[in-house]
Amino acid sequence: MADSQxxxxxxxxxxSDAAGFRQATQSTFLQRAAxxxxxxxxxGQWLANDRLYILGxxxxxxxxxxxxxxxxxxxxxxQGSRETATTRLLDWLIDAATNIRREEKxxxxxxxKFGISVNLPADEDGHVPDSAKLEGLRRFEALFGGLGxxxxxxxxxxxxxxxFYGTEKCxxxxxxxxxxxxxxxxxxxxxxADGGALRTEFIPNWTGTEFAAFVxxxxxxxxxxxxxCTRGAGDEVRNELVERSLAKWRELLAAEKAFWPAME
Numbered sequence: 001m002a003d004s005q006x007x008x009x010x011x012x013x014x015x016s017d018a019a020g021f022r023q024a025t026q027s028t029f030l031q032r033a034a035x036x037x038x039x040x041x042x043x044g045q046w047l048a049n050d051r052l053y054i055l056g057x058x059x060x061x062x063x064x065x066x067x068x069x070x071x072x073x074x075x076x077x078x079q080g081s082r083e084t085a086t087t088r089l090l091d092w093l094i095d096a097a098t099n100i101r102r103e104e105k106x107x108x109x110x111x112x113k114f115g116i117s118v119n120l121p122a123d124e125d126g127h128v129p130d131s132a133k134l135e136g137l138r139r140f141e142a143l144f145g146g147l148g149x150x151x152x153x154x155x156x157x158x159x160x161x162x163x164f165y166g167t168e169k170c171x172x173x174x175x176x177x178x179x180x181x182x183x184x185x186x187x188x189x190x191x192x193a194d195g196g197a198l199r200t201e202f203i204p205n206w207t208g209t210e211f212a213a214f215v216x217x218x219x220x221x222x223x224x225x226x227x228x229c230t231r232g233a234g235d236e237v238r239n240e241l242v243e244r245s246l247a248k249w250r251e252l253l254a255a256e257k258a259f260w261p262a263m264e
Contacts, residue, residue, distance in 0.1 A: 009226045010165065010219040012242060013249045024256035025174040028263045034181035036192035036199055038263070043194045044116040046261050047107055049137045051118055052128065053259070054104045056137075057167075060144030061097050064160040065090070067149045085225035089161060092218050096164065099214070106205065114197040136259025140167070143251055150244060154229055158241060159248045161222050166252040168215045174256075175206035 014021060029046070032038050068090055075082075083091075111118045120132045130138055143163055149156040182199055192199055230238045 007227060007230070007238065008223045009241065009245060010169075010223055013162070013166070013245060014169070016246060016249065017253060020250075020253040020257070021170070021173075024170050024253045026177050027174075027257075027260035029260040030174055030178040031181060032263050033198045033203065034178045035185060036188045036194070036196070038198060039193045040114070040116050040195065040197075042261060042263070043197060044111065044118055045120070046134075047111055047116065047118045048120045049134045049259070051104060051107055052120070052133065053137055053140050054100050054107075056141045056144040057100055057164075058097060060147045060160070060163070061093050063144070063147045064157060064164075065093060068093075068157055085221055085228065086157070088221045089157060089218075089225075092214075092221060093164075095214070110197060110201050114195045114201075116194065116197060134259055134261065136255050136257070139251070139255035139258055143248075143255060152240065152244070154237065155225055155241065158222070158225070159244055161218065161225075162245045162248045163252055165215070165218045165222055166249055167256065168218065170252070170256045171206065172212055172215050175203055179203050179207045 029038065069086060070090065071084065071087065108118060120128045122128045122132075133141075147160045147163065150159055182203060188199075226238070226241055229241065
């Protein structure tokens with residue numbers, strides 16, 4: 001089916017709520033980051049939330065891996081060594097776990113270098129209460145904690161992949177927007193409020209070509225899987241996949257929007 005082959009679920013999601021996506025990826029906090037006007041304490045609080053987001057992300061990977069349907073037999077030589085969308089997702093998730101663990105260490109090391117604290121208030125057992133977290137973090141913890149197989153037998157991992165793709169895409173687009181604002185502003189007079197942590201370390205790290213390629217890789221896995229599932233099928237199957245994905249996409253955009261600290 002030609003229409004099915006041209007269909008892109010990720011493009012459909014990205015265009016489904018342009019205003020919501022813009023609010024999720026363009027905020028006053030990001031503008032101030034580009035301007036070098038985020039104080040160390042504000043940045044530290046956000047990084048502390050982002051670090052806890054990372055822990056939720058890792059748990060979400062574990063939940064997804066726990067039910068991912070993997071092939072129990074090796075395909076015959078006549079089929080070649082073509083990977084399925086599911087095994088490609090498996091590889092991506094394993095790489096993501098490694099990458100984000102490395103990212104957590106980068107957070108801590110860079111914050112220490114600039115004298116920035118990345119801890120939120122915690123009880124005597126080291127547990128951070130929900131009241132100390134950004135609303136966006138609480139939403140993300142619920143999203144990652146709720147990941148599981150779909151009730152549908154068609155791509156039971158689709159909603160999970162949409163959550164991971166969406167959060168990575170938003171993160172990349174948000175900091176790319178900040179980087180572009182930074183380039184427009186050029187050099188600052190008087191120095192950065194955070195000592196230069198964002199503009200010299202974090203923003204370049206969060207906008208690299210390798211990260212962009214990694215995000216695109218997951219997008220292609222999702223799109224290829226949907227095309228494969230809908231090839232030869234009617235619109236009903238594709239519409240079901242879109243509706244399932246949009247439900248998670250809306251939750252994701254709400255979490256992203258609420259993840260940026262309020263700033264004047």
